[in-house]
Amino acid sequence: MTSQRRLLKELHDSSNLPESILYLHPIDESNLYIWNCIIHPENSSNSYYKNGYFQLKIKIPQNYPIDPPIISFLIDKNKIDKNKNFKICTNIPHCNIDFKTGEICLDILKKNIWSPAWTLKSAIQAILILLDNQEPDSPLNVDMANLFRLNDKKAIESIINFYINNT
């Protein structure tokens, strides 16, 4: 399988991660099509999300990298990684992330924009960039989009902090 070999290459390369990606690995090494990822945007200093830990689930289609991976935030409390010694936030208030499903609205993950030159690592990096660059004009979370349109920084900050500190 082409996709399997390419994923194996990415697995070998995943020892070399940027600081804000704490973990990027298949859930089970015998199945390279489901990966688990934990991000912590601490190093992007003026991020609203810098204190949070988030878990992403990555499903990879059989004809990857022709088709994009399906990446979403894990919001099911029962499924999060409890072995890690930090608290993973399962409520993500963000204009482009569905609060109830964890779905991410990001153009490069859509079939008509995705390019096979992207890797899992670079796609996760794009999600980290999305966290700090909200796009209120194509929202999945209308309430957050409204706050961003009003540019109510105080409200935005306190809502995000509330959820990061209370999950």
Next chain:
Amino acid sequence: MEIENGPEQGTDVNGISNPEKNSEQAQNSEENKPKKKRFEIKRWTAVAFWSWDQTNERCAICRNHLMEPCIECNNKLDNGSLRDQPDCPRAVGRCNHSFHLHCISTWIKTRNSCPLDSTEWALKEVVNNK
């Protein structure tokens, strides 16, 4: 740079020990004889690197090096359905990005754009690595 050594050490420029010679004599004899070089290159080895005149060395689609066959051909070599060096040429686009011909052919069925710069893909040349 001090070439002559002091009398205590008693060695001349060529490194031969000569305890009686003082530094002044050393200077006189230097003027008579043609000056010997302190360093002499006896042997040198030239090292050169080469690479294709192209913007990328790796195929961005399968991540194999462009000098090696694509992942699909590697698979065939491994499972024995191909025995010899596979015919896996390199395709260069008008944007000067290169991919394996096999890889880019699969991709452009999905969208006719260069995976690296999203411009419309147009084939400039096909180069055989064999």
